[in-house]
Amino acid sequence: xxxxxxxxxxxxxxxxxxxxxxxxxxxxxxxxxxxxxxxxxxxxxxxxxxxxxxxxxxxxxxxxxxxxxxxxxxxxxxxxxxxxxxxxxxxxxxxxxxxxxxxxxxxxxxxxxxxxxxxxxxxxxxxxxxxxxxxxxxxxxxxxxxxxxxxxxxxxxxxxxxxxxxxxxxxxxxxxxxxxxxxxxxxxxxxxxxxxxxxxxxxxxxxxxxxxxxxxxxxxxxxxx
DNA sequence: ACCACGATGAACT
DNA sequence: GTTCATCGTGGTC
Numbered sequence: 228x229x230x231x232x233x234x235x236x237x238x239x240x241x242x243x244x245x246x247x248x249x250x251x252x253x254x255x256x257x258x259x260x261x262x263x264x265x266x267x268x269x270x271x272x273x274x275x276x277x278x279x280x281x282x283x284x285x286x287x288x289x290x291x292x293x294x295x296x297x298x299x300x301x302x303x304x305x306x307x308x309x310x311x312x313x314x315x316x317x318x319x320x321x322x323x324x325x326x327x328x329x330x331x332x333x334x335x336x337x338x339x340x341x342x343x344x345x346x347x348x349x350x351x352x353x354x355x356x357x358x359x360x361x362x363x364x365x366x367x368x369x370x371x372x373x374x375x376x377x378x379x380x381x382x383x384x385x386x387x388x389x390x391x392x393x394x395x396x397x398x399x400x401x402x403x404x405x406x407x408x409x410x411x412x413x414x415x416x417x418x419x420x421x422x423x424x425x426x427x428x429x430x431x432x433x434x435x436x437x438x439x440x441x442x443x444x445x446x447x448x449x450x451x452x
Numbered sequence: 453a454c455c456a457c458g459a460t461g462a463a464c465t
Numbered sequence: 466g467t468t469c470a471t472c473g474t475g476g477t478c
Contacts, residue, residue: 430458454478
């Protein structure tokens with residue numbers, strides 16, 4: 228049994244690792260950088276191989292690429308025109324998930340940031356798989372490990388994240404989706420500030436010049452160099 | 453009611 | 466490098 232699974236058995240100690248509300252109630256760009264090297268975890272009910280029983284499926288991976296999106300002053304943001312049925316959640320409680328449907332095929336995962344009433348979100352763009360890799364392969368139907376979670380639509384598929392995850396509380400163990408500080412207790416390695424690369428965001432037209440994309444240098448799971 | 457367009461991924465040449 | 470499947474969202478009429 229590995230260290231993460233071991234820790235997960237001790238619920239009280241494990242909750243201490245989960246990033247808190249106050250972590251998310253800050254400037255979006257700062258949070259984006261600090262989410263690098265953190266561990267995203269989903270806990271789902273999955274059928275076993277012969278569909279005879281349901282078991283718990285845990286997927287965990289290190290966040291290696293993110294983008295920051297602001298509100299009214301960011302033309303690339305869904306919240307640039309204020310509150311709409313879709314963007315409403317970006318103005319709400321920091322630390323909840325904003326999951327939206329993209330290009331008719333994919334769900335993309337964001338963490339809502341800034342204080343209640345101010346729009347902001349960090350898009351999780353790429354992950355390095357750590358635990359539950361067999362379950363990820365079952366969901367993704369690809370061959371190579373490098374292509375399993377190296378894109379925002381790929382990682383949500385691998386982790387079982389879809390529209391019902393919109394609005395879930397990322398700071399709660401009970402929500403089935405949360406982000407932990409893997410460097411705490413030496414569970415996983417720390418990240419040096421000089422290993423963070425800052426560039427422009429991908430796939431947008433308006434606001435394309437702003438340097439709001441961050442990724443871990445030399446990590447092979449980053450979607451685009 | 454209509455319609456253009458994506459914070460993408462996969463399959464091509 | 467290119468093309469295209471796919472559909473919810475939001476702006477416009």
